Amino acid sequence: MSLLNDIFEHPLEPGYADVAARRAQTGEASTQSRRISLLLLATSLLIALLFTMASSQLRRSADVLSAERSTLLARIQDYSNHTDDLEHRVANLEQENVRLQANQLQGADSSRELAESLARVQAVTGTVAVVGPGVEITVDNPPQDANGSRDPQDISRVLDVDLQRVVNGLWAAGAEAVSINGQRLTALSAIRSANDVVLVNYRPLNPPYSILAVGDPKALAARFLDGSGGQWLQTISSLYSIKFEVSTEDNLKLPGRTGGTLRHVDLGDDQ
Amino acid sequence: MIPALGLLLGIVAGVFLDVQVPLALQPYLPIAVVAALDAVFGAMRSAFEGIFNDKVFVVSFVANVLIAGLIVLLGDQLGVGSQLSTAVIVVLGIRIFTNVAAIRRYIFKA
Numbered sequence: 001m002s003l004l005n006d007i008f009e010h011p012l013e014p015g016y017a018d019v020a021a022r023r024a025q026t027g028e029a030s031t032q033s034r035r036i037s038l039l040l041l042a043t044s045l046l047i048a049l050l051f052t053m054a055s056s057q058l059r060r061s062a063d064v065l066s067a068e069r070s071t072l073l074a075r076i077q078d079y080s081n082h083t084d085d086l087e088h089r090v091a092n093l094e095q096e097n098v099r100l101q102a103n104q105l106q107g108a109d110s111s112r113e114l115a116e117s118l119a120r121v122q123a124v125t126g127t128v129a130v131v132g133p134g135v136e137i138t139v140d141n142p143p144q145d146a147n148g149s150r151d152p153q154d155i156s157r158v159l160d161v162d163l164q165r166v167v168n169g170l171w172a173a174g175a176e177a178v179s180i181n182g183q184r185l186t187a188l189s190a191i192r193s194a195n196d197v198v199l200v201n202y203r204p205l206n207p208p209y210s211i212l213a214v215g216d217p218k219a220l221a222a223r224f225l226d227g228s229g230g231q232w233l234q235t236i237s238s239l240y241s242i243k244f245e246v247s248t249e250d251n252l253k254l255p256g257r258t259g260g261t262l263r264h265v266d267l268g269d270d271q
Numbered sequence: 272m273i274p275a276l277g278l279l280l281g282i283v284a285g286v287f288l289d290v291q292v293p294l295a296l297q298p299y300l301p302i303a304v305v306a307a308l309d310a311v312f313g314a315m316r317s318a319f320e321g322i323f324n325d326k327v328f329v330v331s332f333v334a335n336v337l338i339a340g341l342i343v344l345l346g347d348q349l350g351v352g353s354q355l356s357t358a359v360i361v362v363l364g365i366r367i368f369t370n371v372a373a374i375r376r377y378i379f380k381a
Contacts, residue, residue: 040277047277047307048282050303053292054284
């Protein structure tokens with residue numbers, strides 16, 4: 001504390017007072033020798049130089065930061081455009097594949113059988129879009145109270161295991177194709193969660209979850225509600241107020257999910 | 272008069288010469304500026320009190336800048352750089368403030 005008091009009470013260089021006292025003692029008049037004036041000039045020049053250097057330095061580093069930022073923004077834009085181009089290319093190539101495949105499989109009976117079995121397999125595995133009657137199940141979180149953001153430990157919301165049980169229940173009830181919020185489920189699809197977000201096919205999805213299943217509407221709905229999937233939904237609805245709704249639909253459109261990697265190729269007999 | 276001339280020349284030189292501070296000294300530039308400000312205001316107050324002396328001004332400026340820079344450098348080496356620089360800034364800031372208050376009293380009373 002006394003240190004701070006000292007600073008407050010003696011802010012002036014003690015040198016000034018000492019020199020003045022000494023001069024008063026010896027009685028000499030204050031002389032301004034040429035050498036001292038030059039020193040004074042040099043010092044004030046140095047001080048002004050210091051201030052100017054510091055200010056130009058600050059301005060320069062601000063420029064550098066904003067230049068860096070705009071470079072990064074330009075790169076992000078470039079890479080986004082590149083990704084868009086690549087996605088277009090992928091879509092075009094897939095269409096080309098479909099066309100070539102159709103061409104290849106026309107003609108002889110054997111290739112027509114191959115085409116039919118291919119279409120069946122594709123519908124079941126989820127690589128191709130399907131249209132048909134079926135069931136829509138909507139599952140949603142309970143209305144949120146005023147707490148704001150959700151704690152990941154809070155389980156009064158739709159979890160990945162809930163969606164897994166619903167989907168398994170649908171498969172068991174005889175569904176031919178299932179999708180969640182536009183993500184078609186294939187043999188390689190996973191329903192997982194990261195923190196408090198549910199991921200399907202590695203895509204994060206937001207509630208309400210709309211699960212579409214193609215099949216015989218009434219039978220599918222009845223078997224699902226009686227089976228494990230429906231039972232699970234009713235349990236979590238009563239325990240955690242999870243909202244769900246099952247409805248039959250006449251015309252459901254489920255997207256396909258291409259993009260699997262090619263693992264095995266056989267040349268045909270006529271090659 | 273002479274100091275004012277020197278200041279003007281220094282500003283002109285700084286603007287036109289566009290001196291680049293070496294990279295190693297760049298973090299100490301703000302401390303040097305505050306130390307220089309302290310010396311300048313000390314000189315101004317002593318001028319108002321009639322005890323201004325050029326030699327003391329020059330020595331105080333050079334010593335302030337060097338000592339402040341060395342303290343911050345030492346702090347950086349020891350790992351307490353930000354704390355020591357805070358301490359230096361606090362002390363210099365208090366001195367600047369008190370000197371400026373005294374100058375203000377001289378200007379508006381006298």
